[in-house]
């Protein structure tokens with residue numbers, strides 16, 4: 001067994017656009033926490049924004065910070081009390097980023113992603129955002145921030161449990177009626193997972209708005225129609241495809257002002273918009289249409305117990321993950337992986353990091 005009192009390698013963010021792979025002490029699991037070996041991690045679309053310093057004082061709260069929040073691995077040590085919940089070294093687990101207080105009204109209602117103690121480290125940790133994450137050989141997670149995975153689930157697939165569960169949560173909030181048209185805005189991994197979740201939830205036709213080679217992947221994982229917003233007017237094309245009415249469920253995964261505004265304009269009367277993309281700036285919306293068409297505009301944050309639900313669908317291929325994994329790099333080459341992810345080199349979608 002590895003020496004768990006020594007040093008490990010970790011991707012440490014020292015300031016905006018300033019990170020390095022450093023030797024840092026292996027963290028120790030506290031009460032109801034687990035020390036896990038990270039066997040596979042994935043770069044999330046939020047990471048480049050955090051690295052650029054676009055959420056100052058929030059993500060991260062302070063420097064230095066180890067980033068990364070999509071991972072799967074193996075428990076190597078259990079903190080006080082974690083064994084009472086059945087955790088033991090050797091358990092295969094996947095991480096999710098929120099470890100909430102478990103006691104506040106939001107947590108007790110199951111909406112732990114909205115824990116009222118968010119930001120207070122004593123009660124709530126947001127791994128890879130405001131607390132050390134998984135771009136490292138080892139990571140400490142509270143027991144509410146991990147989920148057990150089947151023995152035969154490939155580790156790279158399991159590393160996607162966090163983003164897929166978020167896509168499922170976002171898609172559920174889009175209020176899909178079986179057979180309905182659904183528009184997914186954005187063809188990054190969130191959009192590509194959300195389109196598959198929409199199919200699982202009974203969508204009739206899924207229209208994906210995005211760009212480039214990612215639209216080919218969208219088609220290969222079930223999109224019925226794809227629109228390249230760089231080549232045509234996405235709003236006009238969606239209206240054309242829907243007889244001028246728009247779609248009753250819109251899933252917004254791009255997070256740009258234009259895309260969010262388009263979501264309102266292409267939403268059918270009485271429809272629902274579920275938004276997971278986080279815009280950096282304030283976005284003015286057509287509230288007159290929202291009011292007069294009774295459009296429900298709903299946010300989606302992280303996930304709410306969806307990890308358990310999606311594992312069987314990821315195992316049997318109803319939610320295809322492998323086709324989204326385009327690159328794999330060791331932790332020592334994180335910078336190259338990030339570059340490829342940012343520039344979408346070679347059609348990059350999901351980049352796996354192996355610590």
Ligand SMILES: [Zn+2]
Pocket residue numbers: 044045046069070162163
């Ligand atoms: Zn993520």
Ligand SMILES: [Zn+2]
Pocket residue numbers: 100101102103104105106107112114115116117
């Ligand atoms: Zn709470």
